[in-house]
Amino acid sequence: xxxxxxxxxxxxxxxxxxxxxxxxxxxxxxxxxxxxxxxxxxxxxxxxxxxxxxxxxxxxxxxxxxxxxxxxxxxxxxxxxxxxxxxxxxxxxxxxxxxxxxxxxxxxxxxxx
Amino acid sequence: xxxxxxxxxxxxxxxxxxxxxxxxxxxxxxxxxxxxxxxxxxxxxxxxxxxxxxxxxxxxxxxxxxxxxxxxxxxxxxxxxxxxxxxxxxxxxxxxxxxxxxxxxxxxxxxxx
Numbered sequence: 253x254x255x256x257x258x259x260x261x262x263x264x265x266x267x268x269x270x271x272x273x274x275x276x277x278x279x280x281x282x283x284x285x286x287x288x289x290x291x292x293x294x295x296x297x298x299x300x301x302x303x304x305x306x307x308x309x310x311x312x313x314x315x316x317x318x319x320x321x322x323x324x325x326x327x328x329x330x331x332x333x334x335x336x337x338x339x340x341x342x343x344x345x346x347x348x349x350x351x352x353x354x355x356x357x358x359x360x361x362x363x364x365x
Numbered sequence: 366x367x368x369x370x371x372x373x374x375x376x377x378x379x380x381x382x383x384x385x386x387x388x389x390x391x392x393x394x395x396x397x398x399x400x401x402x403x404x405x406x407x408x409x410x411x412x413x414x415x416x417x418x419x420x421x422x423x424x425x426x427x428x429x430x431x432x433x434x435x436x437x438x439x440x441x442x443x444x445x446x447x448x449x450x451x452x453x454x455x456x457x458x459x460x461x462x463x464x465x466x467x468x469x470x471x472x473x474x475x476x477x478x
Contacts, residue, residue: 283393355465359464
């Protein structure tokens with residue numbers, strides 16, 4: 253059995269279809285400053301960021317909660333690489349579902365930093 | 366004394382300078398579906414809308430609260446015309462402070478309606 257076989261598939265969390273994500277859920281995700289900071293860091297990063305690689309000052313369990321909310325709002329995709337859980341923005345899909353929203357929020361968030 | 370003299374100025378509520386409004390405050394205003402509906406109705410209206418002229422199903426006191434939150438977030442301007450309090454979007458100023466945000470939210474809100 254390959255290392256990236258069924259066992260890994262089981263560890264991959266669920267990701268919603270963007271067509272089923274509501275604007276309400278997206279705004280509830282983005283209204284939290286820590287979650288917005290995670291999104292902004294991903295938007296300006298060259299690649300994926302591991303869960304421990306963000307500049308946020310919350311406990312690990314709180315961070316895990318924030319990642320789940322962002323994942324359920326269709327904003328981020330999470331996958332395992334070995335023992336690391338990596339995060340990436342679902343930018344293309346999200347931009348199609350909510351045109352202009354991610355750019356507007358990230359631009360304003362960076363301007364306020 | 367003119368009808369639009371000092372007495373009216375006293376009745377005009379305070380409106381914040383958009384440069385002092387934070388993205389946090391804006392998102393807290395827009396995350397509420399009733400407030401978002403008020404903004405969307407204003408964005409698609411031909412002109413001002415009186416406080417009683419919105420299609421929202423909340424009590425008058427709740428509506429008054431929502432208008433205040435929107436005003437303090439720099440999203441709407443309120444002024445009196447006789448005994449009516451009229452509301453208008455501060456679109457140009459808001460777009461300058463938060464480029465693209467209002468359009469993205471209104472577009473997504475209308476698409477979900």
